[in-house]
Amino acid sequence: MVRLAAPMITTPSDQQDAAARRFAFAAADRDAVYRAIHRRRDVRLFRDEPVDDELLARVLTAGHHAPSVGFMQPWSFLVIRSAETRARIKELYLRERQAAACFFDEPRRSQYLSLKLEGICEAPVNVCVTCDPTRAGTQVLGRNSQPETDVYSTCLAVENIWLAARAEGLGVGWVSILKTGEVRDILGIPPHVVPVAYLCIGWPVDLPPRPMLQDAGWRDRVPLRDVLRGEHYGIDGAALDAAELDARRVSADHPAMPEGLSAAR
Amino acid sequence: MVRLAAPMITTPSDQQDAAARRFAFAAADRDAVYRAIHRRRDVRLFRDEPVDDELLARVLTAGHHAPSVGFMQPWSFLVIRSAETRARIKELYLRERQAAACFFDEPRRSQYLSLKLEGICEAPVNVCVTCDPTRAGTQVLGRNSQPETDVYSTCLAVENIWLAARAEGLGVGWVSILKTGEVRDILGIPPHVVPVAYLCIGWPVDLPPRPMLQDAGWRDRVPLRDVLRGEHYGIDGAALDAAELDARRVSADHPAMPEGLSAAR
Numbered sequence: 001m002v003r004l005a006a007p008m009i010t011t012p013s014d015q016q017d018a019a020a021r022r023f024a025f026a027a028a029d030r031d032a033v034y035r036a037i038h039r040r041r042d043v044r045l046f047r048d049e050p051v052d053d054e055l056l057a058r059v060l061t062a063g064h065h066a067p068s069v070g071f072m073q074p075w076s077f078l079v080i081r082s083a084e085t086r087a088r089i090k091e092l093y094l095r096e097r098q099a100a101a102c103f104f105d106e107p108r109r110s111q112y113l114s115l116k117l118e119g120i121c122e123a124p125v126n127v128c129v130t131c132d133p134t135r136a137g138t139q140v141l142g143r144n145s146q147p148e149t150d151v152y153s154t155c156l157a158v159e160n161i162w163l164a165a166r167a168e169g170l171g172v173g174w175v176s177i178l179k180t181g182e183v184r185d186i187l188g189i190p191p192h193v194v195p196v197a198y199l200c201i202g203w204p205v206d207l208p209p210r211p212m213l214q215d216a217g218w219r220d221r222v223p224l225r226d227v228l229r230g231e232h233y234g235i236d237g238a239a240l241d242a243a244e245l246d247a248r249r250v251s252a253d254h255p256a257m258p259e260g261l262s263a264a265r
Numbered sequence: 266m267v268r269l270a271a272p273m274i275t276t277p278s279d280q281q282d283a284a285a286r287r288f289a290f291a292a293a294d295r296d297a298v299y300r301a302i303h304r305r306r307d308v309r310l311f312r313d314e315p316v317d318d319e320l321l322a323r324v325l326t327a328g329h330h331a332p333s334v335g336f337m338q339p340w341s342f343l344v345i346r347s348a349e350t351r352a353r354i355k356e357l358y359l360r361e362r363q364a365a366a367c368f369f370d371e372p373r374r375s376q377y378l379s380l381k382l383e384g385i386c387e388a389p390v391n392v393c394v395t396c397d398p399t400r401a402g403t404q405v406l407g408r409n410s411q412p413e414t415d416v417y418s419t420c421l422a423v424e425n426i427w428l429a430a431r432a433e434g435l436g437v438g439w440v441s442i443l444k445t446g447e448v449r450d451i452l453g454i455p456p457h458v459v460p461v462a463y464l465c466i467g468w469p470v471d472l473p474p475r476p477m478l479q480d481a482g483w484r485d486r487v488p489l490r491d492v493l494r495g496e497h498y499g500i501d502g503a504a505l506d507a508a509e510l511d512a513r514r515v516s517a518d519h520p521a522m523p524e525g526l527s528a529a530r
Contacts, residue, residue, distance in 0.1 A: 016314060017314065019312075020312050020314040020434075020468035021434045021468070022434065023431075023434040023436075023469060023472050024432070024433055024434025025297060025300070025301070025431075025432045025433075025434070028293070028294070028297075029294075029297035029300070029432065030297075030432040030433060032290060032293075032294035032295070032297035032298055033297055033298055033301045033428060033429060033431075033432035034323075034327065034429065034432070035290070035294070036290070036298045037327045037330055037425050037428070037429060038327075038330050040330075040332070042332055047284075047285050049281060049282065049285040053505050056505065057489070057505050058299075060489070060493065060505070061489055062299065062302045062303075064487075064489055064492055065302055065303050065305075066424065067305070067307055067424075067427065067439065069439075069441055070478065070483075070484065071476055071478040071479060071483065071484045071486075072484070073486070073487045073492065075492055076492045076493070076494050076498070077492060077493055077494065077502070078494040078495070078496070078497070078498060079493065079494065079495060079496075079502060079505055080496050081496070082496050085496055096409070096410045099409065100406075100407075100409035100410065103404045103409060104404060112406060115406075117406075117407070130498070135487075136484060139368045139369060141365075141377060141380075141382075141478070141483065142365075142382070142442055143441065144361070144364065144365035144368060144442070145361045145364075145365065145441065145442055145443055145445075146441050146443070146444070146445060148416075149441045151413075151417075152416075152420045152423075152461065152462070155417045155420030155421055155424075156420055156421075156423065156424040156427075158417075158421065159331065159332075159420075159421040159424035159425060160302050160424060160428075162332065162421075163298060163302070163425075163428065164298060164299065164302060166288075166290075166298075167289070167290045167294065167298035167299070168289055168290075168295060169285075169286045169287065169288040169289025169290070171288075174332065174334075176334055176407045176408065176410065176411050176414045177407055177409070177410055178410055178411070179410045179411070180410075180411060187496075187497055187498055188497040188498045188499050189498045190498065193498070196417065197417070203285035203286065204288060207288050211336055213335065213336040213406070214336060218335075218336065218406065219335065219336045219337070219401060221336075221338070222329075222338045222400075224322070224325070224326055224329055227329055227338065227340055227341045227342060228325065228341070228342055228344065229341050229343040229344065230344060231343070231344075231345055231347050231350055231452075232343070232350075232452055232453040233341070233343060233395070233452055233453045233454045233455065233458070234453050237342070237344060240318050240321065240322050240325070240344055
């Protein structure tokens with residue numbers, strides 16, 4: 001990925017390189033995938049235009065094609081359009097938000113209470129993504145050592161939904177300020193099924209370049225170097241971080257991606 | 266999303282529609298995102314060409330730009346290239362695989378043992394994705410009602426890595442047949458940090474159109490209709506499923522996407 005111009009003479013090494021990379025997307029297509037990733041936001045302000053079923057089905061199908069442990073596909077997608085149901089979820093959110101505020105000291109508490117953290121009633125559709133640990137029986141290939149991988153798989157489906165929605169121009173917001181027991185009661189979810197994510201989906205009023213919590217000064221983006229580790233957790237990832245800085249230099253031509261790495265090249 | 270040709274006369278409703286959809290990607294870019302999603306596979310057979318640091322940094326930066334509860338960014342990425350470390354992880358895998366086989370009856374047991382489920386030593390790089398629940402202090406915005414959302418966020422980072430890798434032509438395989446305690450010991454991960462995913466990354470020998478477990482007859486793709494629910498868990502998602510079938514008809518022009526919905530239109 002270092003070579004920017006095609007070499008004039010192909011060597012056996014070049015040929016090997018090309019063979020290895022034969023599944024790579026064309027540059028424009030790869031950039032589109034990075035754009036979905038880097039320009040995805042948690043959306044809480046929605047326009048009132050509806051989201052039609054065909055579009056929603058396309059986005060949920062993207063979720064259904066997530067990886068899953070033992071190919072168990074443990075997720076279900078509850079599609080909630082009823083204003084009454086959404087109002088009940090909103091009421092639950094409001095209580096949880098007040099309860100959570102008790103754990104912040106001022107001035108953090110007031111800031112927390114001033115933030116718009118959901119669009120439950122404004123978004124035309126809400127989707128609750130659940131995980132049924134019994135979907136593929138009791139013995140699931142790959143789940144024996146880490147039972148929680150069924151829920152992990154369900155989270156991967158959520159990210160697929162989020163990125164497909166971004167490409168479609170839809171906004172998604174994840175509301176985690178809800179207790180799962182109450183969500184189960186309102187939506188009739190059986191006790192053994194885990195409500196993993198409650199999503200608000202609709203047409204966004206805006207998709208700002210940076211996360212709202214970053215713009216609000218709630219918390220900064222952690223530098224990449226701080227999350228990179230070497231062979232061992234105690235070893236920092238300095239070498240890789242230097243590579244990231246090189247890549248960032250290349251991406252200076254992409255002012256549309258101000259943060260970190262964009263679709264470099 | 267139903268209109269395939271531009272209308273000759275724009276009405277106020279069309280204008281509203283266009284305004285709502287102004288963040289949508291161009292068709293080719295949207296299709297690229299769907300292609301990454303639908304053509305992603307769990308890869309266990311790798312070529313021996315190396316993966317350079319700049320490319321790996323670009324892929325891990327995609328992970329770092331995942332959504333996270335309270336913008337806590339709880340993940341770390343351990344980059345493991347040492348053959349010795351990978352051999353220790355492989356040894357752990359082999360024991361776990363034998364143990365897991367005890368829970369399957371024949372002929373399932375023999376089939377399980379015949380499947381290639383990892384490429385730990387063949388892949389040039391392994392990445393362990395961890396979650397540090399203390400990354401943003403004890404009180405995290407949005408985590409009060411669902412403490413597990415930090416691990417959920419880490420899973421979203423895994424899917425970003427997987428999809429960015431797919432666009433780059435790289436293969437990723439998630440090895441879940443490992444106990445987290447032993448992974449912690451080998452990689453020096455502190456007791457409070459959760460090893461969420463152990464990934465093998467490299468240039469794939471192949472990226473087949475369907476998941477290996479599906480092709481091997483281990484388990485079928487669940488029909489979309491079976492994972493769709495209405496307002497309530499007990500209500501099926503028949504209406505949406507009909508929309509999916511419509512979309513599938515549109516996508517019949519895309520034979521490259523044989524399963525379910527592709528980038529329709």
